[in-house]
Amino acid sequence: MPRTPATKQPLPARQAAAHADSYRGHAGELQQQAAGQHPVLTTQQGIAVPDNQNTLRPSPHGPALLEDFILREKITHFDHERIPERVVHARGSAAHGFFELTHSLADYTTARVLTEVGTRTPVFTRFSTVAGGAGSVDTPRDVRGFAVKFYTPEGNWDLVGNNVPVFFIQDAMKFPDLVHAVKMEPDRAFPQAASAHDTFWDFISLMPESMHMVMWIMSDRTIPRSLRMIEGFGVHSFRLVNAAGESTFVKFHWRPKLGIQSTVWDEAMKLQAADNDFHRRDLFEAIEAGDYPEWELSVQLFTEEEAGTFPFDHLDPTKLIPEELVPLRPIGRMVLNRWPDNFFAETEQVAFCPANLPPGIDFSNDPLLQGRLFSYLDTQLLRLGGPNFVQIPINAPKCPFAHNQRDGHMQMLVPQGRVNYEPSSLQADSPRASQAAGFRHVAQTDEGSGKGRIRPESFADHYSQARMFYRSQSPLEQAHLASALVFELSKVQTLHVREGVVGHLLHIDTELAQRVADGLALPQLPPAPPLAVPVQDLPPSPALRIIDRMKPTLQGRCVGILVADGSNGTTVANLRKALEKAGAQVKIVAPKVGGALLKDGTQLPADGQLAGTPSAVFDAVASVLSPEMGAQLAREAVAVDWFRDAFGHLKAIAACKGTQAILQAGGIEPDAGVVDPADAQGFIAAAQTRQWAREPQVRTLA
Ligand code: HDD
Numbered sequence: 152m153p154r155t156p157a158t159k160q161p162l163p164a165r166q167a168a169a170h171a172d173s174y175r176g177h178a179g180e181l182q183q184q185a186a187g188q189h190p191v192l193t194t195q196q197g198i199a200v201p202d203n204q205n206t207l208r209p210s211p212h213g214p215a216l217l218e219d220f221i222l223r224e225k226i227t228h229f230d231h232e233r234i235p236e237r238v239v240h241a242r243g244s245a246a247h248g249f250f251e252l253t254h255s256l257a258d259y260t261t262a263r264v265l266t267e268v269g270t271r272t273p274v275f276t277r278f279s280t281v282a283g284g285a286g287s288v289d290t291p292r293d294v295r296g297f298a299v300k301f302y303t304p305e306g307n308w309d310l311v312g313n314n315v316p317v318f319f320i321q322d323a324m325k326f327p328d329l330v331h332a333v334k335m336e337p338d339r340a341f342p343q344a345a346s347a348h349d350t351f352w353d354f355i356s357l358m359p360e361s362m363h364m365v366m367w368i369m370s371d372r373t374i375p376r377s378l379r380m381i382e383g384f385g386v387h388s389f390r391l392v393n394a395a396g397e398s399t400f401v402k403f404h405w406r407p408k409l410g411i412q413s414t415v416w417d418e419a420m421k422l423q424a425a426d427n428d429f430h431r432r433d434l435f436e437a438i439e440a441g442d443y444p445e446w447e448l449s450v451q452l453f454t455e456e457e458a459g460t461f462p463f464d465h466l467d468p469t470k471l472i473p474e475e476l477v478p479l480r481p482i483g484r485m486v487l488n489r490w491p492d493n494f495f496a497e498t499e500q501v502a503f504c505p506a507n508l509p510p511g512i513d514f515s516n517d518p519l520l521q522g523r524l525f526s527y528l529d530t531q532l533l534r535l536g537g538p539n540f541v542q543i544p545i546n547a548p549k550c551p552f553a554h555n556q557r558d559g560h561m562q563m564l565v566p567q568g569r570v571n572y573e574p575s576s577l578q579a580d581s582p583r584a585s586q587a588a589g590f591r592h593v594a595q596t597d598e599g600s601g602k603g604r605i606r607p608e609s610f611a612d613h614y615s616q617a618r619m620f621y622r623s624q625s626p627l628e629q630a631h632l633a634s635a636l637v638f639e640l641s642k643v644q645t646l647h648v649r650e651g652v653v654g655h656l657l658h659i660d661t662e663l664a665q666r667v668a669d670g671l672a673l674p675q676l677p678p679a680p681p682l683a684v685p686v687q688d689l690p691p692s693p694a695l696r697i698i699d700r701m702k703p704t705l706q707g708r709c710v711g712i713l714v715a716d717g718s719n720g721t722t723v724a725n726l727r728k729a730l731e732k733a734g735a736q737v738k739i740v741a742p743k744v745g746g747a748l749l750k751d752g753t754q755l756p757a758d759g760q761l762a763g764t765p766s767a768v769f770d771a772v773a774s775v776l777s778p779e780m781g782a783q784l785a786r787e788a789v790a791v792d793w794f795r796d797a798f799g800h801l802k803a804i805a806a807c808k809g810t811q812a813i814l815q816a817g818g819i820e821p822d823a824g825v826v827d828p829a830d831a832q833g834f835i836a837a838a839q840t841r842q843w844a845r846e847p848q849v850r851t852l853a
Contacts, residue, residue, distance in 0.1 A: 194220070194221055194224050195224060195228070196224075198221075200221055206219055206222050207219035207221075207222065234499070234534060234535065234536070235533060235534050236284060236285040236534075237279075237285075237530070237534065238330065238530060239281050239282070239330050240279035240280070240281055240296045240298075241279070241283065241284050241285040241287075242279055242280045242283050242284065242285055242286070242287050242288075242289070242344070243277045243278060243279030243280075243296065243498060244277070244278055244279075244289075244378065244430065244431040244434050244435075244498065245275060245276060245277035245278070245491060245497065245498040245501060246275075246276060246434060246438055246444075246487040246488075246489060246490055246491065247273070247274070247275055247487065247488070247489040247490075247491065247497075248273075248274050248275075248276065248443070248485060248486045248487035248488050248489065249271040249272060249273055249274060249485070249486055249488070250264070250271070250272045250274050250299075250301055250448065250483055250484070250485045251269065251270070251271050251272075251483055251484055251485075251486070252264065252265060252266070252267060252268050252269065252270060252272075252482060252483040253268060253481070253482060253483050253484065254268065254480070254481065254482045254483070255267075255268050256391060256450070256482060257393075258393060259391040259393055259399045259401075259452060260391035260392060260393055260511040260512060261392065261393060261394050261510060261511035262303070262305065262308075262391070262509045262510065262511030262512050263303060263304050263305055263509070263511075264301055264303040264304075264305075264308060264509060265391070265482065265511065265512075266511075272301050272302065272303055272304075273301075273302045273549060274299050274300060274301050274302070274485060274487075275299075275300045275302075275497070275501055275545060276297070276298065276299045276300070276485070276487055277296070277298045277498060277501055277503070278295055278296060278297060278298075278378045278381070278430070278434070279295065279296035279298070280293040280294075280295060280296070280344060281293050281294050281295075281296065281333070282333050282334055282344050282345065282346060283343055283344025283345075284343065284344070285499075287343055287344040287427075288344060288423045288427045288429075289422075289426075289427065289428055289429045289430035289431055290374065290414070290419045290420075290422040290423050290429055290430065291344040291345055291419075291423065292345070292346065292347075292368070292373045292374055292416070292419065292635065292639075293344065293346070293368075293373055294313050294314065294315050294367075294368060294373055295313065295314040295373075295375060295378065295381050296311075296312075296313055296314075297312045297313055297314050297381065297383030297384070297405060298310070298311045298312065298503045299311075299312075299383075299405075299485065300501065300503060300507075300546075302548060302549040302550070303509050303550070304550050305509040305510055305511075305550060305588075306507070306509050306548050306550060306552070307507045307509075307546075307548050308507060308508055308509050308512065309503045309504050309505060309506075309507040309508075310385050310403055311503045311504070311505045311523075311527070312383050312384050312385045312386055312403070312405075313383070313384060313386060314372060314373075314375070314381040314382055314383055314384070315364065315367045315368070315372060315373070315384065316367075316384035316386060316402075316404075316471040317363050317364050317367060317386065317468060317469050317470065317471050317616075318364055318386055318468040318469060318519060319355075319358070319360075319361040319364045319365075319469070320358065320360060320361065320468075320469070320519065321360050321467055321468060321469055321518060321519060321606065321610050322518045322519060322522070322606065323518065323519050323521065323522015323523060323525075323526070324522070325358070326519075326522065326526070328354060329354065329358075331350075332350045332351050332353065332354035332355075333346050333350075333351045333354075336348060336349070336350050342642075345642075346368070346639060347638065347639040347641075347642035347643070348642055348643065349643050349644055349645050349648055352639065352640060352643045352648050352649070352651075352652055353643075353645065353648045353651075355652060356648050356651030356652045356654075356655065357651070359613040359614070359655060359680065360469050360610070360613045361469070361613075362613050362614055362617040362655050362658075362659060363469050363470070363613070363614075363616045363617040363620060364469060365617070365652075365655075366617045366620040366621050366632065366659070367620065369632045369635040369636050369639070370620075370624070370628060370631065370632050370635075370697075371413035371414075371415075371628060371631055371697060371698075372411075372413065372697065374413050374414045374415075374416060374418075374419040375411075375412070375413055375414070375430075376412040376413055376414050376770070377409075377412065377430060377433045377434070377707070378430045378433065378434050378444075379407060379409050379433070379434065379437060379444035379707055380407050380409050380410060380411055380412040380413075380707070381407060381411065382404065382405055382406055382407065382411055383404070383405030383446065384402070384403065384404055384405070385402060385403035385404075386402075386468055387402075387468055387505075387514075387515060387517040387519065387520040388400045388401065388402055388458075388465050388466060388515040388517060389401050389402075389403070389508075389512055389513065389514060389515055390512070390513040390514065390515055390593050391452070391511065391512060391513075392510075392511055392512070392513055392591055392593055393511075396591065396593075396594070398513065398593040399452050399453070399454060400452070400453050400454070400455070400458060400465065400515065401450050401451065401452055401512075402450065402451040402472060402477075403448065403449075403450060404448070404449045404450070404451070404479055405446040405447070405448055405449075405485070406446060406447045406449060406479075407444070407445070407446050408444070408445040408446065408447065408484075409444070409445075409702065409704070409706055409707040410700070410701055410702025410704065411697050411700060411701060412697075412701050412702075413697060414800070415631075415799075415800050415801060415841075415846075415850075416631070416634070416635065416638065417796075417799060417800065417850070418767050418796070418800040421765060421767040421796060422767050422768065424765075425764075425765045425767045425768055426768055429768065434487075434490075435490055436736075437707065438487060438488065438489065438490045439490065440736070442707065442736075443486050443487060443488040444486070444487045444707075445484055445485065445486045445487075446484065446485045447481050447483070447484050448481070448482055448483045448484065448485060449479035449480055449481045449482065450479070450480050450482055451472055451474070451477040451478070451479060451480070452477070452480065453465075453472070453477050457477075461476065462615070462687055462689060463609075463612060463615070463616060464607065464609035464610055466515055466516055466517045466518075466607075467517070467607075467609070467610045468517055468519040468520070469610075469613070469616070470616055471616065473619070473689075473690075473692040473694065473695075474692070474694045475690065475692050475693075475694065496543075496544070496545065497544075497545045500535060500540070500543050500545055500546070501545045501546060502527070502531040502534070502535060502540055502541075502543075502546050503527060504524075504527035504528055504531070505520060505523045505524060505527060506523075506524040506527065506528065508590070509590075510588070510589065510590045510591055511591075513591070513592060513593045516595075536560060536561065537559050537560035537561055538556070538559045538560075539559050539560065539561050539562050539563065542561075542562075542563045542564060553582035554582060555570075555571045555572055555573060555581075555582065557571050568580075568581070611683040611684045612683075612684050612686070612687065613683075614655075614658040614659055614682075614686045615686050615687040615688075615689050616689065617658075617659045618658075618659045618660060618686060618688070618689070619689040619690075619691060619692060619695075620692075620695055621659055621660050621663055622660065622691050623691040623692045623693060623694075623695045623696060624695070624696055625696050625698050625699060627698060627843055627846060627852075628696060628697070628698055629663070630852035630853065631852065632663075633663055633666040633667055633670065633852070633853035634670070634852045634853040636652070636656075636663075636667045636670075636853070637666075637667055637670030637671060637853045640652060640653075640667065640671055641670075641671065649671055649673070650673065650677035651677070651680075652667075653667055653668050653671070653673065653676065653677055654677045654678055654679050654680050655679070655680060657676065657679035658679055658680075658682065658686055664676060666853045667853060669853070670853040698843060701840065701841075703839040703840050704734065704839055705730065705733040705734045705735035705770075705835060705838060705839055706734035706735075707734070708734075708735050708736070708770035708771070708838070709735065709736045709737075709738060709768070709769050709770055710730050710735045710736070710737050710738070710769055710770060710771045710772065710773060710838060711737075711738050711739075711740050711759075711764065711766060711768070711769035711771075711772045711773070712726060712727065712737060712738070712739055712740065712772070712773045712774065712775065712828075713740045713741070713761065713772065713773070713774035713775075713776065713790075713793065713810075714739060714740070714741050714746075714747045714749070714755055714757070714774070714775055714776070715741055715742055715747050715776055715777070715780035715783075715784065716747050716748045716749075716777075716780060717747075717748070717749070717750055717776075717777035717779060717780055718747055718749050718750065718755070718775045718776055718777060718780070719749070719750050719775055719777075719807075720749035720750060720751050720753055720755065721751075722775045722807065722828055722829060723739075723749075723755065723775045725829075725831060726773055726775070726805065726828050726831050726834070729831035729832065729834075729835060730831070730834075730835065730838075733835045733839075735770075735771075735835075735838070738758040738759060738764075738769070739755060739756070739757045739758050739759075740757060740758065740759045740760070740761055740764045740793075741755070741757035741760070741761060742760070742761045742762075742784070743757070743760060744757050744759065744760040745757070750777070761789055761790060761793065762789050765789075765792065765793060765796060766792075766793045766794070766796050766797040766800070766802070767796055767800065769797070769802070770802065770838065771797075771802045771803040771804070771805075771834070771837070771838035772793065772794070772797045772802060772803075772804055772805070773804070773805035773806070773828050773834065774794075774804075774805070774806055774807060774809075774810045774813075774828070775807050775809075775828050776807060776809035776810050776813075777809050778808065778809045778812075779809075780809065781807075781808075781809035781810050781811065781812045781813055782812050784812075784813055785812035785813045785815070785816040786816075790813055791813055791816045791817045792817075793813075794806070794810070794813055794814055794817050794819060795817035795818070795819060798817070798819045798825075798845070798849065799849045799850070800841075801824070801841040801842045801843060801845050801846055801849070802824070802838075802841065802842070803824045803825075803826070803834060803837035803838040803842065804819075804821075804824065804825045804826070805825075805826050805827065805828040805830075805834040806821075806825060806826075806827070806828070807827065807828050807829075820848075822842065822844075822845055822848075823837070823842070823844070824837045824842035824845060
């Protein structure tokens with residue numbers, strides 16, 4: 152029962168002071184555990200703090216005194232710690248690194264970042280999910296943001312892209328509607344970080360232009376294994392401008408050195424429970440281990456005349472340019488080699504804006520891009536509290552800058568002199584515009600056909616590239632895509648919305664529409680919506696697949712080895728050595744985190760406890776168990792699930808004889824992907840890829 156001051160005898164003043172001291176003493180002891188000379192704790196004003204444990208009060212049970220400026224400052228600052236999260240892309244992880252140009256684009260642009268071969272331009276890159284809040288999970292089915300800030304010698308360049316090369320909508324006017332529809336529904340405030348709900352699919356079913364993007368988001372691209380294994384796209388066409396003022400269109404592509412790699416859907420869902428921070432932790436651990444993620448930057452270059460021959464309008468952001476049509480030219484690499492010192496100061500406060508371009512790069516007339524040029528600066532003003540957010544270190548350019556913007560909230564600079572305007576004659580070093588060095592807009596003639604809220608006719612084909620994407624996929628990828636649609640639409644409660652989406656699919660591929668209709672148990676196929684223009688049969692683009700293009704490698708992958716008391720240490724050590732030699736990270740999992748007492752009497756510490764480290768977090772699993780421990784674990788759901796999930800997620804398994812009882816309990820019939828841990832090379836070969844041939848046995852796909 153809590154004691155009240157009324158029933159409690161007040162402590163004499165000296166005794167109370169000793170009591171307070173005992174708290175101070177305890178904290179002091181704990182702090183002494185960290186080595187080093189600790190600076191004196193101060194307030195923000197630099198006043199030394201005498202006691203960081205106790206509020207100032209007139210007597211032991213008296214009220215807090217208003218005079219306690221130390222308490223008030225501490226609490227006030229804490230109360231103001233949060234800023235509005237990003238309205239989209241709130242959940243993100245970022246890292247510092249560099250971009251190194253390997254091939255000059257001097258024929259096409261004056262931008263030094265793209266012409267000075269060998270120069271390393273510092274970058275800060277933030278990856279994100281789109282729909283979820285800042286505290287949501289890392290592995291929902293969602294597009295991943297891929298935003299790179301290049302601190303170039305001519306000002307900041309922000310390439311604010313996604314891991315998908317197209318977008319849902321053609322005009323920025325629809326962006327707030329799209330985001331409202333995909334975020335949690337406003338009356339019930341769920342679902343969080345998920346597109347599988349009525350409002351999203353209602354909007355989609357009424358927006359035929361979203362169909363190409365729908366194919367991408369339902370593909371395995373939106374359930375990546377790691378942020379280190381996603382591609383990135385600038386999405387829009389931009390322009391490069393050379394010294395002669397000539398312009399060439401350009402699309403930007405990032406390709407991961409580790410190869411693109413996705414999870415399977417059941418795995419992605421289980422990862423949400425296993426580790427909310429799966430992607431953030433993966434990126435952090437790789438960088439901390441010196442295993443720096445790397446991407447190649449490539450460009451697609453084409454002229455206005457070439458663009459005129461494409462069977463689609465490249466200014467429409469729902470279209471991509473197949474690399475079979477315009478090949479990719481690698482021009483450089485990005486390496487991320489430093490985790491931020493502070494999440495809030497850097498990852499949270501970084502402000503990207505597609506309008507940030509150095510001279511030599513220019514915008515195109517893509518209407519979505521044009522709208523974005525306004526939105527980002529506007530949102531930063533709200534999110535970061537005023538017009539001086541560019542002075543925050545993560546946002547500040549690393550090149551010289553000089554302007555007459557002054558004052559405002561949180562001004563950090565102390566400008567010198569009388570002159571804060573132009574033209575002026577009073578100060579010799581006041582900044583002046585320069586035609587020679589300045590940003591050059593491509594001279595475009597646009598005669599115009601009359602003001603209006605207009606959409607070009609060339610934007611009317613909403614299905615041809617959706618069809619191209621679907622038909623370019625391997626059979627298994629098509630099955631994943633159809634199953635993803637069935638999953639999402641099964642969460643939609645409104646029948647006409649489900650039917651509306653299936654109606655659109657009829658224009659993409661009738662077999663796809665039938666598969667999804669069957670998966671939803673629709674009694675009959677709904678009618679297809681009217682077409683504005685006929686659907687074209689574009690040549691398939693095999694480059695759009697990912698299963699075929701996953702790199703057979705253990706580089707950057709993680710293998711879990713399950714051990715328990717009595718395990719054979721030599722087998723574990725040999726396996727670990729071989730896996731690490733092949734580039735894998737190895738983690739030991741045991742029933743207790745302290746590890747296992749091996750057969751030879753040594754103790755092998757574990758990296759994770761079995762109950763808290765499901766196999767979903769690994770790319771492949773192995774186990775070295777005594778028959779006794781195998782039999783014991785075969786009775787434990789967590790151990791049986793460890794193998795059953797690994798098998799179901801198409802992972803290679805190295806299982807010793809002692810593990811057979813667990814495999815049997817899980818109903819696992821060993822196939823080519825299940826090997827003996829003594830056969831390290833066989834396991835490595837199997838673990839370098841997923842066991843795709845196994846999929847029809849473990850899952851009914853749409
Ligand atoms: Fe956006 C954030 C990518 C269309 C408005 N967007 C944001 C981020 C990425 C993208 C990666 C997170 C940046 C970060 O890590 O801080 N957005 C895209 C792509 C688009 C796109 C690839 C289409 C090609 N966005 C788009 C439109 C609008 C916005 C059409 C508005 C008209 N986006 C925003 C925003 C955000 C944003 C509201 C939220 C937080 C922020 O900007 O800083 O302004």
